Amino acid sequence: MRVWADFTLEQDDAGRTVLALTGPLTVSSIGVVDHALRDHAGEIAQVDISAVPEIDTVGAWTVWRLLREHGAQLTGASDQAERLIAAVSKSSGDGHTAGPRLPPVTRTFQGVGHQVSSWGQGTVHIVSFLGAVLTAWWGILRSPARMRWLAVVRQAELVGISALGIVGLMSFLVGIVIAQQGAVQLEQFGAEMLTVNLTGRIALRELGVLMTAIMVAGRSGSSFAAQVGTMKLTEEIDAMRTIGVSPVEALVIPRILAAVVMMPLLGFYAAMAAIVGGAFISSFTLGIPFMTFILRVQEVVPIHDVWVGLVKAPFFGLIIAMAGCYQGMQVKANAEEVGLRTTMAVVQAIFMVIVLDAFFAVFFTEVGWG
Amino acid sequence: MSDDLEDIREDVADAAHNRMPGPYKGDYPIVVEGVRNAFGDSVIHDNLSLKVRRGEIIGVVGGSGTGKSVLMRSIIGLQVPTAGRIEVLGEDITAARDDADIDIRSRWGVLFQGGALFSTLTVAENVEVPLREFYPEISDELRREIARFKVVLSGLPEDAANKYPAELSGGMKKRAGLARALALDPELLFLDEPTAGLDPIGAAAFDALTRELQDTLGLTVFLITHDLDTLHEICDRVAVIADRQVIAVDTIDNLLKLDHPWIQEYFNGPRGRAAHAAQERIVRPDKKMDNPGKAGD
Secondary structure (H helix, E strand, O other): OOOOOEEEEEEOOOOOEEEEEEOOEOOOOOHHHHHHHHHOOOOOOEEEEEEOOOEOHHHHHHHHHHHHHHOOEEEOOOHHHHHHHHHHOOOOOOOOOOOOOOOHHHHHHHHHHHHHHHHHHHHHHHHHHHHHHHHHHHHHHHOHHHOOHHHHHHHHHHHOHHHHHHHHHHHHHHHHHHHHHHHHHHHOOOOOOHHHHHHHHHHHHHHHHHHHHHHHHHHHHHHHHHHHHHHHHOOHHHHHHHOOOOHHHHHHHHHHHHHHHHHHHHHHHHHHHHHHHHHHHHHHHOOOOHHHHHHHHHHHOOHHHHHHHHHHHHHHHHHHHHHHHHHHHOOOOOHHHHHHHHHHHHHHHHHHHHHHHHHHHHHHHHOOOO | OOHHHHHHHHHHHHOOOOOOOOOOOOOOOEEEEEEEEEEOOEEEEEEEEEEEOOOOEEEEEEOOOOOHHHHHHHHOOOOOOOEEEEEEOOEEOOOOOOOOOHHHHOOEEEEOOOOOOOOOOOHHHHHHHHHHHHOOOOOHHHHHHHHHHHHHHOOOOHHHHHOOHHHOOHHHHHHHHHHHHOOOOOOEEEEEOOOOOOOHHHHHHHHHHHHHHHHHHOOEEEEEOOOHHHHHHHOOEEEEEEOOEEEEEEOHHHHHOOOOHHHHHHHHOHHHHHHHHHHHHHHOOOOOOOOHHHHOO
């Protein structure tokens, strides 16, 4: 059982109050008596710790605070107690332990100000990042030997090959959902054969690439941000600079290239998986044989739908890789920032991909690829 | 005493850590017996034994990769050895499991090599973490006061308490780490290369601080270091790790008499001699320096 510290109040011969502490005065025993001592309002002329068998710095601090607050005298202190009290008395011990915080009103204005100026700075940073990427590209174009093909292949493997399983499964399931739900609606018009058009066109034009982009942003965009961000924290990026390796050339370009190359491939693969999914479910619910569905897709889907999907994909890959690497490069200070920047990389990438996709949709319809 | 205080007492008595044994009275707060640590095929320690006396500062030295940090991690329970027994403050660490050893964890403090401060908390909040964890009955006020005086006790200026680790220099981070290690007034203090990366003045100040804390608080200090000045200055005994074992534990003067090639090279190399000479000058200013020719043997 824990032994708690306690205190008693006595009067000495002169009628002054003597506070006698008993029991061990250590961090594990002082919690309760400290509440009582803080509540004690009366005068204390003397603090007696002769009945204290054990004292540590927390006990010493409590005693010293009593002495200071009440202007009391100390009696019965052992050598060790006096040494400890001398050691802790170097601190005033007042004040807060939290980081600097402004009053709410000021903080609100400061927050708004920070936000506005960070938009401005963010724009500058993005432009300078774009500039750095373009310069690095230019450098590589002039001396192609500087391209790090090994890194590109490695990143392509991470972005593309290892995503095949999850992207394929996801698209297959999405294909099932579109075909099945579409059939339910189209049946009302007796037009269930149009399920093939619906599935084939939407998969190749929109969903294949868009779903892939979201998956790649979640898988690879986040890992770019976290990886580059951690390297920034551990000064690896600074180390690269000092030995004359451009971090943009070594880290950013391979990732961008890998994402730009892999996105169309993954997008096309995803569209195929979605069509297979649609064909699969149709053979059960609509009675359209699997092969008939596939052949019908070839007839009803214009070839420009494939181009629409494939043209968009590299841009999506570029956005995802740029957002990931840019946010990673912006990391400073602490581990929390890596998390925040990773989140921002994914959110920005997905948002920009969808905005761009909307532009593309309007654009391609206008140019007659509707 | 008023009723609500009784309530607090009862609450706390219910807490998992209400068996709080007094300070350790035995002779050897750390006992390592026949420990074997291996990562895959590479054996780090084999049949390693070490006893640390109560109230001493023991320095642990050894070449890079001899497993000094691994030994420390084994003692504090972060690394479970494949064989052997480790007793800390009379409790078997190798047998202890999460909840059972909670009261030991409140009785040691650890300073990791890089400080290992929580980067999203200020220095003082870092010190508050173990206090909050182990002694929830301590009032916010007292906890804040404790955090602040520990910061000063560790040799940091008072205004460093509100700073975040990213705003501190390397040396200040070490001191902040020390403040957190001292948060619970531990009986045992583990320091992993506390003076590495500090300037000589800062390192000397850290040594003095360690010695002073050890004197005032009666700590047992387990100190891993490469710093020969630290070894000469503050260590009561030095344990040498080589050939996967602790080959010797003794004062430096006695170690120098041993005929082990690594020990001779370590303490009698140019740096070792310089540190030794500096110590001689301080301790016995009248005595002549060692004959330098002798050391080259």
